[in-house]
Amino acid sequence: MFNVDHRDPKKIMTLSRLGSFHQSKLSFLRSFIREFKNWKFKRNLFDLNDGGYGLVVYSVNKNERTYSLICFANELKSDERSDRVIATKWDAAFVLHDGVPTKSDLDRLRQNVPKQEVGRVSYKELTLSRANKSVRIFDHVVQRLAKGMQPDIKLINDVGYLYRTTAVYGSGKFGLADRYRIKDRPEICGPFRLEMMLVYLVRQFTFDQVNHIAKCKNPQEAVELSHDIARNLGIGNSTGLGMAPFIVNHPTLLHNWIFSREEALKQIRQIENVSLKDFEFFKSCLNRSKKNINSWITESTYQNKKIEQLKQDLEKLENDLFSKLDTKQRHLWNTIYNWVELNLSDEGVEYIVSMMMEPYDSIIEPLVAKMSSEEDQYFDIPGEKKVSELLSIVENHYSKFLDINFDTKKSVTNFWFISKNKEEPRIANRYEEGGSDLEQPLAIARDIAKLHKKLKSSNQSNTVAKFLLLNQDVRHVVRRCFIVENFPYSEIQDNTIDENLVPIDMLRLKLSFFGAQKFDPRSDKWLRISMYQGAPLIHELNSSNDTWMYNLI
Amino acid sequence: MRTSSEIETVSKRASRAAGFSWGVSEEIGKCIKSLELYQISGLENLNDYLKKIKNIRPKGPLEIEHKNSLKEGNFCPIYTGVALMDASSRIMKLKTLSIQSVDFPILLIPFLNKISYKIGKMIEVKFDDIEILLNLNNYISSNTDLRQKILKYTKQLSINVIENRDTFDASVWDSLYELSTETFVEESDSYHHY
Incomplete structure (x- = not known):
């Protein structure tokens, strides 16, 4: 049987990729309308x-x-x-x-x-x-x-x-x-x-x-x-920024969102014979969606660059690929995906991934039901495991973090804290503002690197329980290791306190799953979006179809 | 009324502010939420305990043995609870443990309740004149009303892992089983498919 692997979490879970996600059939606005x-x-x-x-x-x-x-x-x-x-x-x-x-x-x-x-x-x-x-x-x-x-x-x-x-x-x-x-x-x-x-x-x-x-x-x-x-x-x-730490603080939930997307893509890429009807439906959604892109107005240079890139990507797709495609060829979606991944920007790749889901209710609907998480079930640390097993998880799942030099100022410039005024998460430069001693546990990359160092110098045959008796300062990341082992899309594969962090990438990831459109960054720390634009009115709900977001006038 | 989510968040943050690591504070948040869901005064016990340790460094066990004691000072219920929970498989082997001098022992209960769930056996806990039975993190029964109970210290706390056993004797089982067989149908040779 033709088998496609899920995409590599180390590639997909980077902030530049997550910050290029778009709404899709999995998005919560759309599943709400279908349910209600x-x-x-x-x-x-x-x-x-x-x-x-x-x-x-x-x-x-x-x-x-x-x-x-x-x-x-x-x-x-x-x-x-x-x-x-x-x-x-x-x-x-x-x-x-x-x-x-x-x-x-x-x-x-x-x-x-x-x-x-x-x-x-x-x-x-x-x-x-x-x-x-x-x-x-x-x-x-x-x-x-x-x-x-x-x-x-x-x-x-x-x-x-x-x-x-x-x-x-x-x-x-x-x-x-x-x-x-x-x-x-x-x-x-x-x-x-x-x-x-x-x-x-x-x-x-x-x-x-x-x-x-x-x-x-x-x-x-x-x-x-x-x-x-x-x-x-x-x-x-x-x-x-209130929204950003949410995706760090809810790892299994984040995994379930991303995994649903990855599983949908895998199943779609594995379809052997794509019907002409489904392919035409995809093209029709893509075509109608251009109105959304063309009416996406922002003053943000960062976002305008991405929008421009997306427009170019879609043009390239139509000019360079569509004419060569035929629904008679086997595994058409896989061909499209491989071309897209090779030739388009992150923004364009993720746009097409969302669009590829449009014809497939039967694939998407069962996945929507799996997008929640009973987080407490995965909270406990298996203390009976060996230090060597924990070390192996760290090295397999967090290898990218281990290459970062956290002794440089650049790697630890920012810190996350809770604002006293509003009890909401915020980010600041630790070399310019006070309060870094009250840092929130959101610097996962740095703390994993610290854990790695400690594990390397520990007795490998000791249990994790014994290791923790003297190392409770890294307990929060030990917990995450045992989560990421089973939920590979639970962790952002970037340093969330780096000098070059763009926090709005974290916001956009979450908002894309909400089903938001027209991301309009007002700075690198907050943005405006639109929800339900094009959605059926209350009296139309009963007869509405699921592609309402492409109905803009 | 404060919600469980608020109780968990405030307990976690307060514990962090009192000097516990984030990872341990996360455990505390979950445990206090659990106590409060059982209507046991988790929040008040925690509040009093965090005040007590304001200027001292709380201590937990460095090994888990049958008999656990410190040369000086009292065991912190949080560090002790976390250490016991991490060492659930060892608790299963030891079966009985005693811990000398524990501060605010009620704060230890949710950790032991989790251990009961992890090892799949009931746990009996005794301190002072209080006896508590913990059953797979599903319920807590006690000979004492633990609501509003604030207990600052116990000289000795004992933990006993209870082997799974029937609460009825064989004759009761036989009687009920006999009755249950009345739902069965006699099988004739024609039903044999093998």
């Missing part, structure tokens, strides 16, 4: 004043299960609006409630949700978020609708959303339900599914709010936002 397309969506309460401020409740229901999004829209002065973490007020605050909220729940939440991190929610709440208007587009849309006109399409395309969220919290934060309370519900077995639900419902709120304000401004002439334009709008998101 047959649920009933309802607007239960709509109590906004003429200015669009007040309370709105939406519910999502199937059989005995109901989830409700509660939206608090607040009046905000323009000088109070900020996407930065130090903000204490937002245009709107949201919470996803488990079930239908009672009046007393709403009263409780009204006191707490708008305060976000300094408020307190309960185990009855599942996710928490806030968002600010994109004032430029929001006001434009309201004015136009109030005059009976649709907004300017170019402006809509340039921005892509009416609101952008600045954080979406879940899993036990600020009193939210712990994951173990809800993890066995089949509809939310995919990672971040409740966060995806919140964002999808927030998008609907932004449409309802803008229509409402326009109608109140001019009841006689106002029109509703056209469905085509609304569909073209997503939800923006400003994301900072």
